[in-house]
Amino acid sequence: DVKVTQSSRYLVKRTGEKVFLECVQDMDHENMFWYRQDPGLGLRLIYFSYDVKMKEKGDIPEGYSVSREKKERFSLILESASTNQTSMYLCASTGANVLTFGAGSRLTVL
Amino acid sequence: AQSVTQPDIHITVSEGASLELRCNYSYGATPYLFWYVQSPGQGLQLLLKYFSGDTLVQGIKGFEAEFKRSQSSFNLRKPSVHWSDAAEYFCAVDVIYNQGGKLIFGQGTELSVKP
Numbered sequence: 001d002v003k004v005t006q007s008s009r010y011l012v013k014r015t016g017e018k019v020f021l022e023c024v025q026d027m028d029h030e031n032m033f034w035y036r037q038d039p040g041l042g043l044r045l046i047y048f049s050y051d052v053k054m055k056e057k058g059d060i061p062e063g064y065s066v067s068r069e070k071k072e073r074f075s076l077i078l079e080s081a082s083t084n085q086t087s088m089y090l091c092a093s094t095g096a097n098v099l100t101f102g103a104g105s106r107l108t109v110l
Numbered sequence: 111a112q113s114v115t116q117p118d119i120h121i122t123v124s125e126g127a128s129l130e131l132r133c134n135y136s137y138g139a140t141p142y143l144f145w146y147v148q149s150p151g152q153g154l155q156l157l158l159k160y161f162s163g164d165t166l167v168q169g170i171k172g173f174e175a176e177f178k179r180s181q182s183s184f185n186l187r188k189p190s191v192h193w194s195d196a197a198e199y200f201c202a203v204d205v206i207y208n209q210g211g212k213l214i215f216g217q218g219t220e221l222s223v224k225p
Contacts, residue, residue: 004153033212040119042200042215043154058212090153097142097161097204099213101153 003027004102006091012108019078021105023091032074033099036060037088046089049074081109112137114203116216123191124224131186131219133201142204143184144213145175149197157199160184171195196223 004025013019025032031050035043035058045058047066055066063085067075074093078085086109092099113136123129135141142161146154158169165177175186184201198220202213 035215040217042114042217043202043213044215045212048212092154098144098156098159099146099154100156101146103153104151 004091004093004100006089006102006105008105009103010106010108012110013081014110015082017081017109019081019107021076021078021089021091021107023074023076023102024072025074025093025100026072027093027095027100028071029093029095030071031094032068033092033094034058034064034066034074034076035090035092037090037104043090046076078107081107083109085109112141112203112214114201114214114216116199116201116219118219119217120220120222122222122224125193126190129186129188129191129195129221131199131201131221133184133186133216135182135184135201135203135214137182137203140177140179143175143177144202144204145169145173145184145186146200146202147171147197148200148218154200157186191221191223193223193225196221 007022033048034046037043044060049055049068065077089105091102115134144159145157148154157173158167160167160177198218200218201216
């Protein structure tokens with residue numbers, strides 16, 4: 001089975017802190033994605049990457065950046081966390097047009 | 111713009127009863143269609159998908175979904191619900207076929223199961 005691992009399940013940060021959310025997949029997938037999940041809004045795409053060192057903005061990229069230095073790893077970065085970035089963050093990768101998700105990282109910004 | 115609508119935010123059914131979760135999409139052509147399930151505190155798990163062919167698709171855990179082009183719908187069904195089916199369900203579409211994974215999700219439907 002494809003495994004997508006998000007190393008931090010729960011984080012609490014303060015406003016203005018820099019936050020790194022890490023995601024690793026073990027199936028050599030080209031495509032990786034970061035989604036944000038909020039109640040009543042479903043999932044919204046933040047950034048995605050189709051190859052190492054490549055990135056493209058999704059629907060809500062403001063306040064976020066990403067890094068993909070290795071094929072298996074895709075990091076989401078909040079340069080200066082704000083309270084409106086309190087949310088569940090889901091990483092995913094695709095094979096054969098099907099998304100496989102990690103367990104999620106729940107971030108609280110105080 | 112493309113969109114996905116799940117009209118029911120929350121549904122409660124009795125254990126053993128049948129279930130239908132609604133999903134409508136807005137898109138000119140036929141997209142790839144998906145249903146995912148999310149248990150509390152977990153990521154999303156794929157239940158089933160439709161790319162082409164037979165419009166009735168079978169998935170895991172006894173779920174099925176039917177694609178109806180005329181209604182732009184992809185409703186999820188299960189004949190007999192189990193307590194372990196309590197979760198949140200998301201419908202999603204992929205309108206850019208060669209960029210798999212860039213999905214548009216509905217708002218989700220939370221399912222509660224009464225004993």
